[in-house]
Amino acid sequence: MLVSQSRSEHILELAKELLDDIELSRLSAEALLLKASRLARWVGSEEVQRWISFEMSGYNGSDATSLKFMGKTGRWTKKDEKKGYWGPLAQHEAAIEAENIKLRSMTTPNTGGDAGLAVMRMHQQQLAATTNYIAILSGIRSRVFSLLHSFVTDVYYEKEFDSLSESIFERYKSDIDTLLAAHAGEILKQIPSVMSRLSEDDPESISQALTTVRRIIESFADSIFPPTDDTIKIGDNEVSLGPNRHQNRINAFVHQRVESKSRKAKIRQNLSNLYDRVSTGVHRDVTAEEARSLFLNTYLFLGEVLHIGEVQNAEQD
Incomplete structure (x- = not known):
C-alpha cells in the first residue's frame, strides 16, 4: 500500500477492483478468493475470512460457519444426513470443465433394434446425469460469486460514503481553521x-x-x-x-x-x-x-x- 494512501482509500480501491474482477470475469476463482480474503482481512470481517478459507480448502461438518455457508452456497444434497458437495470452489470449477469436455465428446449412438434402444436410453441417461451435475456445480459457483459480490458491494458503498464524509469534514475543518486563524x-x-x-x-x-x-x-x-x-x-x-x-x-x-x-x-x-x-x-x-x-x-x-x-x-x- 502506498504511504500516502489512507486505510479507507486502500479499502475503497481494493473493493472497486474486486467488483470489476467479478463483473468482468477478469480473475480465476482462486485468485478472486485470495483477493476477497485480503479485503475481508482489511475490513475485519472474520466470518467472511473463515468462509473464504473453506472455499479454498474445502468444507467440514464440525464448524458452524462451514455449515452455514454449505447452505448459503447450495451445497447440500441431503442436509439431514450431512451429505453435500464439501469440496473447494476450484475443485468444482475443474469438475465443471471436465464434465463439459465429456459432454462435448458424447455422440449419439447409431444402432438399431432392441439393443440399440437400450444403448440409446443409456446414452440419454448419461447425458442427463452429466448435464445435471454441471448445473448443480454451476449453481454452487454462481452462489459463491453472488455472495462475494454482495460482500464487496457492501464494503465499497460503505467506504464510498465514509470517504465522502471524510472529504466533507476535511473541507469544513479547513474552513474552521482558516476562520480561527483570522479571528x-x-x-x-x-x-x-x-x-x-x-x-x-x-x-x-x-x-x-x-x-x-x-x-x-x-x-x-x-x-x-x-x-x-x-x-x-x-x-x-x-x-x-x-x-x-x-x-x-x-x-x-x-x-x-x-x-x-x-x-x-x-x-x-x-x-x-x-x-x-x-x-x-x-x-x-x-x-x-x-x-x-x-x-x-x-x-x-x-x-x-x-x-x-x-x-x-x-x-x-
Whole structure:
C-alpha cells in the first residue's frame, strides 16, 4: 500500500477492483478468493475470512460457519444426513470443465433394434446425469460469486460514503481553521495539547484537556466580543457583557448577526450545554470518549459562530 494512501482509500480501491474482477470475469476463482480474503482481512470481517478459507480448502461438518455457508452456497444434497458437495470452489470449477469436455465428446449412438434402444436410453441417461451435475456445480459457483459480490458491494458503498464524509469534514475543518486563524489565532495553538491529552485516556489528562477546552471557549469570547461595561438586551433580558460573562458575549455576537429566533435559541442552548458539561467534567471523572465528543462539539460550535460572522460580512459587502 502506498504511504500516502489512507486505510479507507486502500479499502475503497481494493473493493472497486474486486467488483470489476467479478463483473468482468477478469480473475480465476482462486485468485478472486485470495483477493476477497485480503479485503475481508482489511475490513475485519472474520466470518467472511473463515468462509473464504473453506472455499479454498474445502468444507467440514464440525464448524458452524462451514455449515452455514454449505447452505448459503447450495451445497447440500441431503442436509439431514450431512451429505453435500464439501469440496473447494476450484475443485468444482475443474469438475465443471471436465464434465463439459465429456459432454462435448458424447455422440449419439447409431444402432438399431432392441439393443440399440437400450444403448440409446443409456446414452440419454448419461447425458442427463452429466448435464445435471454441471448445473448443480454451476449453481454452487454462481452462489459463491453472488455472495462475494454482495460482500464487496457492501464494503465499497460503505467506504464510498465514509470517504465522502471524510472529504466533507476535511473541507469544513479547513474552513474552521482558516476562520480561527483570522479571528482567534491563539486558540489554534491550544488544540494540539488538547488532542494529545485526550489520547492518553487517564483521568488527570482528561481533566486538564477539558480545562483547556473551557479556556478555549473563554478566549474565543474575548476574541470575537471583548469585555465591555455595556449591556445588551436579548429577548426580555438585559445581559451583562463584563469580563466573566463569556457566554453572554458569544450570545451577543450571535444576536447581532442572526435574525432567526429559533436559531439563536438553539445556539444559546448548545453553548450553555457545552460550557456546563466542560466545566463539570473538569471536577469529576468523565470517559475519554465523552471528553473527545465535548472537544469535537466545541470545535464545531466555534466554527458555526465564526461562519455566522463571515456570512454577515459577505452580505454587507
